[in-house]
Every structure is written in C-alpha cells, then in structure tokens.
Amino acid sequence: MEYHEKFMKEYGSIFQVHGLLGEKQIFTSDCAAISTILNDSDTFRHTEEYDTIATLIFGPGIIGAQGRQHKRLRRMLNPIFSSHNIRELTGVFFSIAHKLRDCLEGELPPDAEREINILEWTSRAALDLIGIGGAGYRFGALDGSKNAYTTAAKGLLPTLTSLTPIVPLLPYLHHLGPSQLRRFLVRFVPWPAVQRFRRIIDVMDRTAWSVYRDKKRKVREKVAVGESEGGGRDVISLAIAANENADVDSRLTDEELAAQMGGLIFAGLDTTSGALCRTLQVLSTRPDLQRRLRAEIADAKQTRGVEHGHLDYETLHGLRCLGAVCQEVLRLYPPVTWFDRTSHVDISIPLASPLTTSTGKQATSVPVLKGTTVIMSVHGVNRDKALWGADAEEFNIDRWLLPERAERRGGVKVPSVWSSLLSFGAGPRACIGFRYALLELKVVLSVLIESFEFSPTGKTVEWSLSFTQSPHVKGEDAPGMPLLVRRRAVEG
Numbered sequence: 149m150e151y152h153e154k155f156m157k158e159y160g161s162i163f164q165v166h167g168l169l170g171e172k173q174i175f176t177s178d179c180a181a182i183s184t185i186l187n188d189s190d191t192f193r194h195t196e197e198y199d200t201i202a203t204l205i206f207g208p209g210i211i212g213a214q215g216r217q218h219k220r221l222r223r224m225l226n227p228i229f230s231s232h233n234i235r236e237l238t239g240v241f242f243s244i245a246h247k248l249r250d251c252l253e254g255e256l257p258p259d260a261e262r263e264i265n266i267l268e269w270t271s272r273a274a275l276d277l278i279g280i281g282g283a284g285y286r287f288g289a290l291d292g293s294k295n296a297y298t299t300a301a302k303g304l305l306p307t308l309t310s311l312t313p314i315v316p317l318l319p320y321l322h323h324l325g326p327s328q329l330r331r332f333l334v335r336f337v338p339w340p341a342v343q344r345f346r347r348i349i350d351v352m353d354r355t356a357w358s359v360y361r362d363k364k365r366k367v368r369e370k371v372a373v374g375e376s377e378g379g380g381r382d383v384i385s386l387a388i389a390a391n392e393n394a395d396v397d398s399r400l401t402d403e404e405l406a407a408q409m410g411g412l413i414f415a416g417l418d419t420t421s422g423a424l425c426r427t428l429q430v431l432s433t434r435p436d437l438q439r440r441l442r443a444e445i446a447d448a449k450q451t452r453g454v455e456h457g458h459l460d461y462e463t464l465h466g467l468r469c470l471g472a473v474c475q476e477v478l479r480l481y482p483p484v485t486w487f488d489r490t491s492h493v494d495i496s497i498p499l500a501s502p503l504t505t506s507t508g509k510q511a512t513s514v515p516v517l518k519g520t521t522v523i524m525s526v527h528g529v530n531r532d533k534a535l536w537g538a539d540a541e542e543f544n545i546d547r548w549l550l551p552e553r554a555e556r557r558g559g560v561k562v563p564s565v566w567s568s569l570l571s572f573g574a575g576p577r578a579c580i581g582f583r584y585a586l587l588e589l590k591v592v593l594s595v596l597i598e599s600f601e602f603s604p605t606g607k608t609v610e611w612s613l614s615f616t617q618s619p620h621v622k623g624e625d626a627p628g629m630p631l632l633v634r635r636r637a638v639e640g
C-alpha cells in the first residue's frame with residue numbers, strides 16, 4: 149500500500165508503471181478515467197490472467213465471465229441481489245450474529261477482559277453468513293466444524309499468492325488442449341503449490357455440485373427449507389427458481405448456476421471479514437464512538453421495538469451513526485484497494501484533472517494502447533483531498549453526518565454504486581453483493597457493539613495486501629487481529 153501511496157504522491161493521479169514482465173501499465177486514481185474504463189466493459193476487460201484463474205477455479209461463474217455471457221449472468225442475478233430480496237435475509241443474518249456473540253461470550257471470563265483474535269471470529273462469521281445466505285449451505289464455521297470446503301476456501305488465497313510467479317503463464321497453459329487433458333497433466337507437476345491448488349479446486353467443485361443438486365431438487369419439489377439453511381431465500385435457491393421460470397433463451401445452464409457458489413463465496417468472504425475486523429479495530433481506539441453506537445441502537449430498540457429478537461431491516465439502515473461508521477471505514481480502508489482492466493482497442497480516455505506533459509502542455513485525455521493494463525486505485529480515489537477535503541486521510545464520520553460536508557466532492561462525479569465511494573467498484577461489473585455486504589456489516593456490528601467493549605492490546609497490527617487487505621501482528625506470519633474484549637450487560 150505504501151508503495152502505491154508513494155507513487156501517487158510523487159506522480160499524481162495518472163502515471164505509467166512497469167509490470168512483472170516489464171510491460172507498460174497505467175496507474176490511475178482519476179475519476180473521469182476510471183469512470184470511462186469501468187463503464188465500457190466491452191473495451192476494457194479483466195486481464196487474461198484474471199479470467200483464466202477465475203475460470204479455472206470457479207468454472208463459468210460471474211467472476212470469470214466476459215462479454216455476452218457476463219451480461220446474461222448479471223441479468224439473471226441482479227434482481228436476486230435487490231433490496232427486496234436482501235431484506236429477507238435480515239433474520240438469518242441476525243441469528244448468525246447472535247451465534248457469534250454467544251461464541252465470544254463463551255471465550256470470555258464473566259467480568260474481565262481477554263485478548264481475542266477477532267479476525268478468527270469475523271472470518272468464521274463471514275463464512276457462515278455467505279454459506280447460508282449465498283448458498284443455503286451450513287459450513288458450521290462458528291460451531292467449529294472442520295469442513296473440507298472451509299479448509300479449501302481458506303487455503304485458496306495463500307496458495308494463489310504462492311503461484312504468483314507462474315500466473316503470467318496461465319493463459320498460455322489454459323489453451324493447452326481440452327480441460328480433461330490439462331487436469332490429467334497437472335497431476336504430474338512436481339510443485340507442491342500446484343498440487344495444493346488442484347486439490348482445492350477439486351474440493352470446491354465437488355461441493356458446489358453437491359449443493360447445487362440438493363438445492364435444485366428442493367426448489368423443484370418445493371421442499372420446505374429451515375432457517376438454518378437460509379429458509380430457501382439464499383442466492384442460489386432464488387437463482388434456481390428464477391431460472392426455472394425464465395424463457396428458454398435467457399435460461400442459464402446447470403454448469404453456470406453451479407459455478408456461482410464458489411464465486412460468491414470467494415468474493416464475499418475475505419472482503420466482509422476484513423471490513424468487520426477493520427471496523428472493530430477502528431472502534432477499539434474510539435470508546436466514545438462505541439458508546440454513541442450503543443446509545444443509538446438502544447434508542448432504536450426502544451422507539452421502534454424489536455421483532456423476533458432483533459431490529460428490522462429499515463430501522464437498522466436508519467441508524468445514522470452506524471451507517472456513517474461503515475461508510476467511513478469502507479472509504480478509508482477499502483478491502484479491495486485496486487482493480488485492473490486491459491484495453492482491447494487503441495483508445496483515448498478523458499481526465500478529470502488535466503495532466504502536465506513532459507513538454508509542459510496540459511492534456512485533458514491520455515491515449516491507452518490496445519493491450520495496456522490500467523490499474524485503478526480505490527485507495528487513491530477514496531482518499532483524494534480534492535474530493536474529501538484536507539482531512540481525507542483521517543477517520544471522521546462527520547463527513548457523512550453533516551449535510552454541508554456530505555455535499556462536497558469538489559464537483560467531481562465519483563464512479564460508484566454506493567455513497568460516492570469506489571469501494572464496491574462501478575459500472576456493469578460493480579460488486580453485485582454490496583447490499584448483502586452492508587447488511588452483514590450492520591447486523592454483526594450492531595450485535596457485537598451492543599454486547600461487548602473492544603479496546604486495543606498495544607500490539608502493532610499491520611495490514612498487508614494480497615487480493616484483499618489482511619491483518620497480522622507485526623513480526624508474525626499468520627494473519628490475526630488481537631483485540632481486548634469485555635462483556636457488557638445487554639439491555640432489553
């Protein structure tokens with residue numbers, strides 16, 4: 149991250165860098181350039197490496213799909229992620245958050261604080277949240293169940309990271325004969341990381357198919373599904389039902405539907421657990437904010453009441469302080485700090501901030517040659533002082549609460565699907581699960597803040613960047629986020 153920051157400070161909002169193999173790339177945090185790129189998904193596509201890896205891991209799912217296939221998938225899946233459907237998951241999410249609360253209570257002495265690796269618990273909760281809400285599948289991560297899929301999913305990102313040196317070769321290997329031949333040949337590659345990768349893909353693939361077949365049978369036979377499996381309101385069950393009713397031309401194949409499970413879990417797991425973990429880290433240093441959030445939740449419970457033991461969807465989203473905390477954490481610490489696209493034609497892209505060329509001229513656009521990869525910095529846009537003011541680098545929820553601050557942004561339109569932030573991307577490939585993620589964050593945070601007090605341990609925690617940001621204690625290899633946790637007496 150410091151590397152990106154250093155370059156942006158030195159070279160501004162758009163500059164050229166060299167990739168792993170010396171190829172020219174463009175790095176930018178310019179809103180007009182990013183908006184043009186993200187909104188033209190036919191010209192600017194994911195890099196070939198990204199598509200190959202995504203297709204190898206998830207099959208024909210949304211993550212690796214391109215062009216018409218991607219549009220078909222989004223047309224089918226977009227309505228499933230509407231506010232109306234996500235709202236229906238509120239009760240399921242609260243029951244997982246309550247289980248998380250009970251687990252943490254079980255770890256704590258009655259009236260003393262204890263150091264807890266909060267990342268371990270936010271990861272388990274995120275897995276159960278995406279398992280049940282996304283696929284109607286119980287991983288039992290909060291119950292401590294050791295599940296082959298859980299182990300595989302956890303190993304995926306570290307294994308991919310250890311494969312980085314061969315990633316640029318994957319598109320070539322991918323074109324090497326039919327997939328059965330590639331699968332057969334890969335068994336003989338004497339590199340442990342490749343074998344780990346192969347085993348992970350096998351487990352994920354087997355599980356996705358077995359879950360898919362089970363869900364399809366239940367949807368077809370209209371089998372009543374219990375709350376512990378998402379009550380039939382999970383994304384995969386809704387997608388199967390929508391597909392059954394779709395006209396023949398737009399209907400998805402079994403392969404396409406089964407492939408969604410892995411993609412959703414991958415996209416929704418480390419992003420959500422990282423965001424939860426980061427919010428708790430920030431709040432641990434702000435007891436004033438924890439008190440303010442508790443008062444807000446208590447007040448909402450008193451005035452709006454609780455149904456089935458929890459706040460309803462509208463009330464939860466009406467909690468202004470909680471909303472502002474989520475906005476500010478996702479602005480300052482976006483779990484996905486950058487993403488990239490490759491141009492498939494020679495094209496010129498506009499700039500919001502003119503660039504001074506080496507001859508001293510002002511350029512309001514830059515040429516992007518076919519084959520050039522453009523890296524877009526979420527971190528850079530979200531911390532741009534021209535948009536967010538002089539305190540852009542500071543955590544300050546007032547920028548969301550005070551109307552005079554909320555209307556700023558220097559007249560520049562930020563490419564975004566939520567809150568003028570680039571944190572969930574923008575355009576046709578923006579995060580399909582952003583409403584899902586926000587509900588997860590708000591449900592879990594409201595339960596944890598109401599039940600516990602969090603404070604820092606004094607250990608230095610660093611965040612490192614792989615595909616998403618992940619914390620670890622300075623000097624330790626394993627990811628972790630120690631916080632001091634103490635129980636509170638829950639009112640009401």
Ligand code: HEM
Pocket residue numbers: 210211222278282411412413415416417419420423482483484487488570571572573574576577578579580581582584585
């Ligand atoms: C705080 C949590 C999350 C963050 C910050 C986040 C961020 C993002 C971003 C930045 C992208 C766009 C990447 C690009 O343009 O290359 C994206 C795509 C995506 N996200 Fe999320 N995400 C989160 C949670 C979720 C959840 C919970 C789900 C599923 C339930 C999900 C599903 C997806 C999918 C399927 C895509 C690919 C969309 C496509 O290519 O059409 N995300 N996410």
